Every structure is written in structure tokens, then in C-alpha cells.
Amino acid sequence: MTVTIYDVAREAGVSMATVSRVVNNNTNVKPLTRKKVYEAIEMLGYRPNAVARGLASKKTTTVGVVIPDISNTFFSEVARGIEDIANMYHYNIILCNADKRKEKEIRVINTLLEKQVDGLLFMGGTVTDEHRDAFRTTNVPIVLCATSEATNTYASVDINHEKAAYDAVTLLLNHGHRQIGFICGSLEDTNNGLARYNGYKKALESAGLEMREELVRIGNLRYDSGIDATKYFLGLEPRPTAIFTATDEMAIGAIHAIQDFGLRVPHDISVVGIDNIRMASMVRPQLTTVAQPMYDLGAVAMRLLTKLINKETVEDTRVILSHEVITRNSLSHVYK
Amino acid sequence: MTVTIYDVAREAGVSMATVSRVVNNNTNVKPLTRKKVYEAIEMLGYRPNAVARGLASKKTTTVGVVIPDISNTFFSEVARGIEDIANMYHYNIILCNADKRKEKEIRVINTLLEKQVDGLLFMGGTVTDEHRDAFRTTNVPIVLCATSEATNTYASVDINHEKAAYDAVTLLLNHGHRQIGFICGSLEDTNNGLARYNGYKKALESAGLEMREELVRIGNLRYDSGIDATKYFLGLEPRPTAIFTATDEMAIGAIHAIQDFGLRVPHDISVVGIDNIRMASMVRPQLTTVAQPMYDLGAVAMRLLTKLINKETVEDTRVILSHEVITRNSLSHVYK
């Protein structure tokens, strides 16, 4: 039924070793024999069995990708970067959603390893000791992407989240804002939570301001929670003149909550986010935000992984990509 | 270095067949031996090699998914449905972006087949003869998802695009609109283009109206093209009282173009889209649209694929999921 390398060999009147050579573009095959083999392949409709090849060569040309949620626009953008570069280097990716749930992350890491992936790209909340235990059981290269890891012992690519938040708040400060509401992620979430929280705090301190707890709300990074937190801010006396959020989605929620309340953005309240998801320029007013290079995060991580897989020497395995303030229309000077 | 089933067998004092049995939860292993094997596995840190297993059993428990673009919010939602169900049935997915480009689609189909996937989930624009040629070279089950195929010979899951458009336009008609601008996808795109175009046309005809070419614009399904086409409509005399678009993204572009022009939605112009992407309820006014069950499209397609893989008898391999009109705030009766 299925045609194997052996059938091709017989058809072409050569040995299977020779067929293997031409299929793998090995040098040292006489042009004529090469041609005969190609013809046999063509006429039999031979398709190499990558599984058998993987077993024999111990390389599968596939990498495992664990991702929190592919339907999240931030991660799907990163995933596209990953896949494009993977494709460029002739790797395929096995994609696993893990929702930042530790047990599921560990589980998929193990099945990915069972599948003999050549490398592992991990995106998730935070790397714990259990993760490290799982990573330790293998020799395949691992790179962390948009993920925080305390001991800094793995290859990784990310942005400086604290600095990004710091820059955003400083921007607000420079526009005269002093009452800046902050919708933060959970402080257990190192990147979106704690790091950005620290950035907010430090920016305030740099300006000689004290952080006030009543101006900080914890959200879940999503649109609705941006709305909810903003409603709270709207009830404050005095009201904040600006709202900074740890994600663009929450920022968009903030904008709408303000508008639904009958106020204007940025005239009455300015709003600044982080991420620069596509949607950020698909709101009115368009969102001023700190851009993360989402596609590049994935692309660079994947490129790094290919180098690691090929045992190329790489100068720096901990790469920080730069973020960038994107000025649009949701921010203005404070009106006294 | 790597510990194999043979090492475990020796350690546990049994044969490799027995180890294989316990690893595969085969019945008929004495509890005591099972326990011994588990202990050996534990102490050696044995991890089954899925590649070897795949070669021996001719099953890889992975399915190939070809998708137009994972960073597109519509498809990433579908992909989530696919992955969740795949995971539920213990399959992994190899994800390949193909951008609806035929050559790339054919290419990834072939590499997926080389990797011996147990099944193939195809999402793309249109299935051509070249696709059918590629499909013919294999016996693995294939299901088409959100994809049009003229000869109707493959398992598939989709919605009725023509009817969805028909319903949307009828809704507009029922609200008194008679001048309905339509931003369509390319007519070469069977689903998003032609089918929805026909639905628009038929709805008009059912109401005894004639379709007028100047009220139809071709867009590329994205936000910006919604803006561009709407600017054109805004210059028409008389202006349409409503705009219907083939995708939500274009609808949101339409809303913003209208607002940027100084008009109000829906007071001056109503807007209705198709899809119900998350963003549809993250605009002001919130978008009235015809919902496609994106997650379910993926989930049902994957479930169908698992049945096909297991050679279960399935009653109907061509499934049409129902769409639903979602009434929000971008539509009102026409103000005379």
C-alpha cells in the first residue's frame, strides 16, 4: 500500500542507501543515478516517512510551542512570528494551549518531549520549580518567550516590563497628570503584574510622588475588567485625570467606561495602555500605548531556538527587545 | 543516555512487551508486575518515545491543521476550538499558516502528510483541483473547516454564508432601510465573497428591490478597507442609510469612518457586520452582527475528524452550523 524507500530503490535499480542520499540532497551521487531515482520517486508517488526518518536520525524538525491561549490576540501575534521563522528554517510547530495553568503546562511539556521535538518554546506566566524539574529531564534546547523566570538561567526573549510601565507613567507625568489611576494585573503574574506595578511605582517616586493604594486596582487583563476598575475610579473624589492600564484591552475598556459615563477621552480623562495590539488603533480615540514587538518576540525566540538546536554559539541568550511609546489620541495634557 | 523500554524491562525484571503493556494501559497485567514496572519507570525517569511508537503502530496521535493566518482573530478563535477538542481526545496539532496561498497550502499539506499525521484539518479560501490532487495521494481523513469546496465531496463544517448575509440584509430591510451599502469580500473568495454577495442580492430581490452596483464595494475584509469603502459611500448622493459588511472588522471600520465624518451610528447610518468577533462588543456603539460560532466550527470539525480517524460511522459528514443575529446598538430604524 504505502510505498517505501525500498520500493523506490528496486524501481530505480539502486540500493536504498542511494535513494536516501538523493532524498536528503547528499553530495556524491552520480547525476544519472540521481535522475533515475527521481523518476522512480515520481512514478511511484513516493513520500518520505518523516516518522521513520525521525527515529533513525533522532531529529524530527518539529518544535513544541506551549502558549497560554492562542485566541488571545497578543499571543496569536507572537505565534505568527514563531511560525513564520520556524517555517523559514523548515521546522514545524506543535502548538499547545496551557492557559497559564501549571499542571497543564507541565503535562504538555512532557508530551512534547515524548514526541521528540527538537526544541521547546515556552510562553506562560511564571516558571516555577516544577517547570525547572520538567526542563531538567531533557537535553533539548528551551527558550522562554514573554515569560518571566527568576533565576535567569534559561534562554529567553522578552521586553523590560518594568521599564515599559515606567515609561508610560512618565509620559503621563510629563503631560501634567498627578492623579493617575492604575489598573494592574495580578501581582502574582510577574510580567504583566508585578513588574508593571513596580514600574508605575518607581515612575511616581522619580517624580517625587507617593503611590496611593486607592489609585491602584487589580484587573484580569481583559476588557471587562478594564471597565469595572474604571467605574470605580469614576466614583473617586477627586477623580483621577488619567488612567494607566497594564494591557491595551483593559485600556479600551477604560475608554468605553469613561465614555459611557458621559465623559470624554482624553479631554476629561487620559488613557494609556501597554501592548499595542491591533485593536489599539481601532478605537476612538485611538489608544496611546507602549508597544511590545509581538511578532518579533516570537520571531526572535524561534530564531534563537534554531541556533541552539544547531549548537551554534550565540553571544547572548537572554535578549530584551525594546518597547516603544506610540502616541495616538487618548492622551492629552491635564486641563486644570 | 536516553533510557528505553528495554532498560525499564531489565530494571523491573520483565520483558519489554510487559513494559509496553503497562505504558499503554493494556489490560491483563498482574497488579504486582504493573507496580514493579511503574517503579522502574519512575526510578529511571523513562519517557516513552512517541516517534518510535508512531513508526511501530502507524499512529502518531497528531493531526495537521492548515490555517490561513493564526493572527487573524477569527481563525485564532477557531483554532482554539480545534485544539481544545484535539487535546480532549489526546491528539496534538501541528499548525501551519498558509495565508490562503495555494502553493503554500499544497506544500504544507505534503509536509504534514510526510509527518504521518492521523488526520488533516484544512482551512483556507477555496479548494481547487490541485488541492484535490494532494488530498487524493493519501488515505488519512480530511475535514474542511470554514472552507468552500464546490464538489461537496469532503467532510466539512461551515455555516451557510449566503443565508447569513441574507438574514443580515433582511434585518436591515425590516428596519426600513432601502439604501443599503454593501462592503463585500473579493468575489473569488467563495465564502466571504461570492456567497455573501449572493445573500445580499437575494435579500434585496425578496423585498422587490433591485441591486444597484454603486452600492457595492469590494474590500479586503480588514478594518482599513472598511474605512475606505465607507468614505466612498459617504460621498454618495443620496447617502445609504445603512451599511452592511462581509466581516465585523470592516463593519468597525465603517462605524469609525462614519463617526470621523461627523455622523452618528446608528442615528444617521446603521451598520451591520458578520462574524461576531470579540471586538464587535468592544466598540461604541456595539456592533449588531450575524454571529458565526467560531469556536464551535473548530471544535465540531475536530470532533468529526476524530470520528473519521477511528472509523466510526458518522451520519452526516457535511455539517452546517447555524448562525445567529446578534442585536446590539449599531442598527436602528431609518429616520425619515
Add this chain to the structure above:
DNA sequence: CTGTTAGCGCATTCAC
């Protein structure tokens, strides 16, 4: 309930 024996389809020595 358990062990023996063959392959699965290919890459990869090592000869020639």
C-alpha cells in the same frame, strides 16, 4: 498473564 520475535521506514556506518 507474560515472553519471543518480527518488523515499522529510514539514516548511517563501513566496505568496495
Add this chain to the structure above:
DNA sequence: GTGAATGCGCTAACAG
């Protein structure tokens, strides 16, 4: 340049 032989790690009969 090319062929023969071996084994990658595992499943799947078949015996017993």
C-alpha cells in the same frame, strides 16, 4: 559513487 548491514525504540502478533 554505491551497496550491505545494522539499529533507532517501540508495537503487535503469536506462543506458551
